[in-house]
Amino acid sequence: MIRIENLVKLYKDVKALDGLNLEVKPGQIYGFLGPNGAGKSTTILSTLGLIFPQEGRISLFDLEVFRDGKFNEDSLVEAKRRIGYMPEHATLWDFMTPVQTLDIIADAFKIPRAEKERRIRELLELVNLWEDRNRKVGKFSKGMRQRLLLAQALINDPDLLILDEPMTGLDPTGIAEFKDIIREQRKAGRTVFFSSHILAHVEEICDTVGVIVKGKLRVEDSLDRIKREFLKKAGYTIILETNVPVDFTGVDWRVSPLGERKYRIAAPDDIREELHDFVASKGAKILTMQVKEPSLEEIFLKMVE
Numbered sequence: 001m002i003r004i005e006n007l008v009k010l011y012k013d014v015k016a017l018d019g020l021n022l023e024v025k026p027g028q029i030y031g032f033l034g035p036n037g038a039g040k041s042t043t044i045l046s047t048l049g050l051i052f053p054q055e056g057r058i059s060l061f062d063l064e065v066f067r068d069g070k071f072n073e074d075s076l077v078e079a080k081r082r083i084g085y086m087p088e089h090a091t092l093w094d095f096m097t098p099v100q101t102l103d104i105i106a107d108a109f110k111i112p113r114a115e116k117e118r119r120i121r122e123l124l125e126l127v128n129l130w131e132d133r134n135r136k137v138g139k140f141s142k143g144m145r146q147r148l149l150l151a152q153a154l155i156n157d158p159d160l161l162i163l164d165e166p167m168t169g170l171d172p173t174g175i176a177e178f179k180d181i182i183r184e185q186r187k188a189g190r191t192v193f194f195s196s197h198i199l200a201h202v203e204e205i206c207d208t209v210g211v212i213v214k215g216k217l218r219v220e221d222s223l224d225r226i227k228r229e230f231l232k233k234a235g236y237t238i239i240l241e242t243n244v245p246v247d248f249t250g251v252d253w254r255v256s257p258l259g260e261r262k263y264r265i266a267a268p269d270d271i272r273e274e275l276h277d278f279v280a281s282k283g284a285k286i287l288t289m290q291v292k293e294p295s296l297e298e299i300f301l302k303m304v305e
């Protein structure tokens, strides 16, 4: 759906994209992760022809839209008909209601009147705003605003959704609601490409995660595999709670007590099974065992190394 090859974008002397390669396949929910300033928005804006990269190639669907420093305007227009886009800093008309807002957007897309009403209702139901359809947007919470922006992006029934930081600023409930709606999109046969700098946003919904740092894609894989790979490199930290105190003298792992029966254990690899056996051999039982997940910041740092 999206194929980017060796994309380079310079803003004066700032290299925002430094030979970026990326591929989003049909039906994927692709999480585009990276710290602030990594080049996520630059990638998205380039893909949509809203800024001009200097080098590389971009294809959307099977159309080559950018090559040799130039956009192919015809292909771009054709591709964009099938894309829904939610910008990073989108604004809404605060004095209008969701119905009025979508009405204007639908007119911009020249959606026929009869279809328009049906479509607006369908979209507002989808983003759980039907009950609020006649309230002014100015009174909406951040989560409601983001959902309305998503409805806007869906007005042309796109095959591909491109969302720039759609969950930033939402509380955990807002994030959960938004994720549900994204999952619905996949069921409806759409491909979703969205960016974020927060790990929790891509968890549980993305089949593929691409991590961009300093304008380059450092890794592209499932989040589970990225984490496992990271744990292999950085080592495992396990928090263990036992029913009675355990004497860990003689083990190879680094053990620091966190309480009377609670320990932090650092090891070069996954030692959960050995740990079970060890604790049992001491006549104790494990009450809880938790592998400490790496933070996204730790993963980013590792990627840059």
Ligand SMILES: Nc1ncnc2c1ncn2[C@@H]1O[C@H](COP(=O)(O)OP(=O)(O)OP(=O)(O)O)[C@@H](O)[C@H]1O
Pocket (backbone or CB within 6 Å): 011, 014, 015, 016, 034, 035, 036, 037, 038, 039, 040, 041, 042, 043, 088, 197
């Ligand atoms: N219009 C611009 N003029 C000059 N430099 C820019 C411009 N837009 C972005 N940059 C720079 O390009 C780099 C990438 O920026 P970009 O906005 O793509 O990052 P991002 O990953 O979207 O970050 P964020 O998480 O903050 O949204 C940054 O160093 C940024 O300062």
Ligand SMILES: [Mg+2]
Pocket (backbone or CB within 6 Å): 040, 041, 042, 088, 165
């Ligand atoms: Mg951005």
